[in-house]
Amino acid sequence: xxxxxxxxxxxxxxxxxxxxxxxxxxxxxxxxxxxxxxxxxxxxxxxxxxxxxxxxxxxxxxxxxxxxxxxxxxxxxxxxxxxxxxxxxxxxxxxxxxxxxxxxxxxxxxxxxxxxxxxxxxxxxxxxxxxxxxxxxxxxxxxxxxxxxxxxxxxxxxxxxxxxxxxxxxxxxxxxxxxxxxxxxxxxxxxxxxxxxxxxxxxxxxxxxxxxxxxxxxxxxxxxxxxxxxxxxxxxxxxxxxxxxxxxxxxxxxxxxxxxxxxxxxxxxxxxxxxxxxxxxxxxxxxxxxxxxxxxxxxxxxxxxxxxxxxxxxxxxxxxxxx
Amino acid sequence: xxxxxxxxxxxxxxxxxxxxxxxxxxxxxxxxxxxxxxxxxxxxxxxxxxxxxxxxxxxxxxxxxxxxxxxxxxxxxxxxxxxxxxxxxxxxxxxxxxxxxxxxxxxxxxxxxxxxxxxxxxxxxxxxxxxxxxxxxxxxxxxxxxxxxxxxxxxxxxxxxxxxxxxxxxxxxxxxxxxxxxxxxxxxxxxxxxxxxxxxxxxxxxxxxxxxxxxxxxxxxxxxxxxxxxxxxxxxxxxxxxxxxxxxxxxxxxxxxxxxxxxxxxxxxxxxxxxxxxxxxxxxxxxxxxxxxxxxxxxxxxxxxxxxxxxxxxxxx
Numbered sequence: 316x317x318x319x320x321x322x323x324x325x326x327x328x329x330x331x332x333x334x335x336x337x338x339x340x341x342x343x344x345x346x347x348x349x350x351x352x353x354x355x356x357x358x359x360x361x362x363x364x365x366x367x368x369x370x371x372x373x374x375x376x377x378x379x380x381x382x383x384x385x386x387x388x389x390x391x392x393x394x395x396x397x398x399x400x401x402x403x404x405x406x407x408x409x410x411x412x413x414x415x416x417x418x419x420x421x422x423x424x425x426x427x428x429x430x431x432x433x434x435x436x437x438x439x440x441x442x443x444x445x446x447x448x449x450x451x452x453x454x455x456x457x458x459x460x461x462x463x464x465x466x467x468x469x470x471x472x473x474x475x476x477x478x479x480x481x482x483x484x485x486x487x488x489x490x491x492x493x494x495x496x497x498x499x500x501x502x503x504x505x506x507x508x509x510x511x512x513x514x515x516x517x518x519x520x521x522x523x524x525x526x527x528x529x530x531x532x533x534x535x536x537x538x539x540x541x542x543x544x545x546x547x548x549x550x551x552x553x554x555x556x557x558x559x560x561x562x563x564x565x566x567x568x569x570x571x572x573x574x575x576x577x578x579x580x581x582x583x584x585x586x587x588x589x590x591x592x593x594x595x596x597x598x599x600x601x602x603x604x605x606x607x608x609x610x611x612x613x614x615x616x617x618x619x620x621x622x623x624x625x626x627x628x629x630x631x632x633x634x635x636x637x638x
Numbered sequence: 639x640x641x642x643x644x645x646x647x648x649x650x651x652x653x654x655x656x657x658x659x660x661x662x663x664x665x666x667x668x669x670x671x672x673x674x675x676x677x678x679x680x681x682x683x684x685x686x687x688x689x690x691x692x693x694x695x696x697x698x699x700x701x702x703x704x705x706x707x708x709x710x711x712x713x714x715x716x717x718x719x720x721x722x723x724x725x726x727x728x729x730x731x732x733x734x735x736x737x738x739x740x741x742x743x744x745x746x747x748x749x750x751x752x753x754x755x756x757x758x759x760x761x762x763x764x765x766x767x768x769x770x771x772x773x774x775x776x777x778x779x780x781x782x783x784x785x786x787x788x789x790x791x792x793x794x795x796x797x798x799x800x801x802x803x804x805x806x807x808x809x810x811x812x813x814x815x816x817x818x819x820x821x822x823x824x825x826x827x828x829x830x831x832x833x834x835x836x837x838x839x840x841x842x843x844x845x846x847x848x849x850x851x852x853x854x855x856x857x858x859x860x861x862x863x864x865x866x867x868x869x870x871x872x873x874x875x876x877x878x879x880x881x882x883x884x885x886x887x888x889x890x891x892x893x894x895x896x897x898x899x900x901x902x903x904x905x906x907x908x909x910x911x912x913x914x915x916x917x918x919x920x921x922x923x924x925x926x927x928x929x930x931x932x933x934x935x936x937x938x939x940x941x942x943x944x945x946x947x948x949x950x951x952x953x954x955x
Contacts, residue, residue: 396772449951455768456951460944462775467940473933564779613790620783624776631773 323577328591332375335598339374340367342602344610366497373501374493374601375594377560380507380552382593383514383586385567386574387545388439390525390582392446395575396458398568399553403465405564407438408550408557410472417479428503431558435550438468443546455631491561491616493601506555510548511590518582521545525580562616563597565623570596572630641894641901648908655916656683662923679915681811684819685872686886686910691826692868693883694890694903698841699858699865700760702767703891704946706883709771710755711778712748712869713878718785719747721800725788729799737814745870752866753859767950807877808918808931819871826864833857837899879932881939886910888946 340363341347347367351359385398392402399405411434415427442464446457476482514521524531524541531538556563570593571585578585597615600622604613660675693706707713723733723743733739755777759770789797839852847854872879890906917931 449948453766453768453951455766455772456947459768459772459775460947462772463940463944463947467937467944470933470936470940474929474937477929477933608791613787617783617787617790620779621787624780624783628773628776628780631769631776 323574323588323592325587325591328588328595332591332595332598335595335602336371336375339371339598339602342605343367364498369498369501370493370496373496373504373560374597376504376507377556377563378566378593378595378597379511379590380504380556380593381563381566382570382589383511384549384552386571386582386585386589387514387521387549388567389571390521390580391542391545392443392457393525393527394454394457395572396454396568397461398565398571399549400564400566400568401458401465402439402442402461403468404435404439404442404549404553405557405562406465406468406472408435408553409562410434410438410468411554412558413472413476413481416481417475424503428554428558432550432554435553435557436547438464439546439550443542490614491563491619492612492614493560494612494614496560501559503555503559507552510551513544514548515583515586517541517544518586522580522582525582560615564616564620565627566593566597566619569623569626569630573626641896644893645901645905645908648905648912651916652908652911655912655919659915659919662919677813677816678811678918680820681813681816681875682808682914682918683911684816684823685875686882686914687907688819688823688868688872688875689879689883690886690890690906690910691823691830691903692865692872693887694899694906695830695837695861696865697887698837698899699861700770701841701843703888704767704884704943704950705770705774706881706887707752707865707869708878708880708883709778710774711781712752712866713873713880714778714781714785715748715751716744716870716873717878718781718788719744721785721788721792724796724800725792729796734799738818741815741818741870741874744874745867748866748870749863752862756858756862808914808921809927812875815874819875822867822871826868830864833861834900834903837861838897841897841899877932879935881943882910882913882935884946885935885939885942886913888942 341349343366345359345362347359347363351357352363354360381399384404388397388399388402388404389395408431411431412427414434415430419426442461445460445464449456449460473482520536520541523534523536524538524545528538531541571589574585574588574592578588597619600618601615604615604618607613656679659679660672664671664675689708693708696707696710697703697705720740723731723740727733733743759765759773789800792800836852836857839847839850840854840857842850844854886906886909887902890902890909893909894901894905896902914931917934921927921929921931921934
């Protein structure tokens with residue numbers, strides 16, 4: 316699909332991200348003016364560093380992370396409609412956290428993370444296995460199976476959560492929400508920084524792996540290793556985002572697709588765009604959610620859910636040709 | 639086994655599960671527990687009938703066995719309409735206080751939506767079924783997100799009143815609506831009865847049906863309306879149960895091995911009574927409320943759905 320007249324330049328995206336970041340920093344219940352920050356001792360400055368900056372960093376990392384996770388999954392599965400939302404990864408992570416909460420009465424943060432990570436990885440692997448079994452690889456058919464797979468996982472989660480009386484607990488962190496991001500609660504997201512760097516280093520290999528197993532092996536790529544590495548990266552990103560922010564649906568699905576409309580499928584080239592677009596999209600949604608019922612907030616998962624599913628529908632109707 | 643015997647067995651099972659549900663450990667408590675249980679049984683049976691009937695009809699007019707009204711997002715739509723009523727009219731408006739007006743408005747909105755949806759998705763050329771399914775599911779998610787979005791915007795006091803209405807479940811049946819729902823279902827049956835044979839012809843395909851003298855497009859529209867009304871009834875009574883219709887309709891086709899709609903519809907209705915009332919009894923008495931029926935239905939239905947998809951894909955590929 317060609318979109319004449321519109322180009323997606325890195326510097327436009329970068330400008331958008333910076334502008335939105337600044338807007339995001341100065342929106343909130345307490346009115347902070349840039350001039351307030353000159354006084355390092357003031358209440359405003361403290362608030363700025365405890366709440367606003369962590370929130371911004373969390374949004375940027377989560378936005379870039381989820382989009383890149385989606386991009387890697389789409390490249391490896393060679394299907395434009397696969398993403399952490401449509402492959403059950405997020406639901407598997409949820410199940411992992413639930414199980415860690417049920418079996419250890421006093422879960423340490425580390426136990427929670429490792430359980431969630433193991434489940435996210437296992438869930439994604441299982442889905443990839445199912446994909447290999449399916450002979451009929453219709454582009455639409457795969458996400459359908461993935462969505463159902465996620466539904467089954469989440470009904471298992473609900474089943475056990477109901478038994479253990481932690482339904483409310485579960486739905487509380489199921490909902491993606493940035494309003495609680497402050498110093499001490501978001502640092503886990505920094506894990507995605509090395510992950511993103513790794514993704515960038517391996518970008519070319521992911522692109523080659525996306526051309527199919529035989530082709531990749533012919534080019535001298537250790538296909539298995541690259542695929543597994545990709546899945547580990549995806550699971551790591553999903554775990555950190557679900558544990559700190561919550562579920563952010565559709566982000567990993569729509570952002571890579573929009574970028575590939577403009578830029579094609581060479582990962583090394585599209586990674587920066589994907590990350591930048593993911594960041595600015597998430598920032599935009601966050602700002603909308605914060606402004607709409609000011610001084611209250613609409614959780615990010617809802618804003619993204621509404622805008623994201625609408626964009627996905629448009630993609631489905633218009634994009635039959637390129638999918 | 640002849641179909642008559644099969645039907646009798648199912649009927650027997652239905653009666654047993656209803657009796658079990660109403661009388662098990664009643665201990666002579668005829669004043670309090672008995673009427674309450676009775677209302678619940680009636681509500682669940684009506685829900686089951688509404689879902690089964692609407693699913694079979696919907697599958698015939700869309701010519702497939704995988705799509706159901708719930709999978710296509712119709713019950714999510716009901717929730718959205720209710721939220722919008724609260725959002726735009728407030729909890730003191732006539733559309734909230736009077737159950738009949740509320741129901742009528744919701745049904746009207748759903749019928750309009752279903753007709754538009756049908757026109758967009760099914761009319762213009764033949765689209766692959768997986769495409770329709772994915773669109774349906776995403777539309778469902780979209781409507782769901784919009785609904786929650788507006789629920790957050792609603793004034794908290796209004797929301798409390800909305801909550802009691804919206805989160806109907808098997809443990810919290812919306813009993814005010816039982817009689818209204820019963821009347822609506824009877825009307826749809828009386829109306830649908832005349833078209834039963836025409837539905838058989840419709841399943842032969844559009845061209846054949848028109849050749850045989852069935853006013854195909856008109857009938858599709860009427861049946862779509864009927865289907866949306868029934869989904870509104872079931873969602874109003876116990877809330878959305880996504881995969882239930884899919885299970886009973888397909889089981890009924892497998893069990894009776896016929897294409898006569900009168901048999902299939904009757905069979906799937908009785909089957910859903912067995913499944914809902916019997917299932918709820920098991921959940922309440924054997925699991926001791928340790929889980930909810932909808933969770934089990936979603937799990938079983940999800941697995942069954944994947945199985946159907948894989949089976950379909952094998953025959954297609």
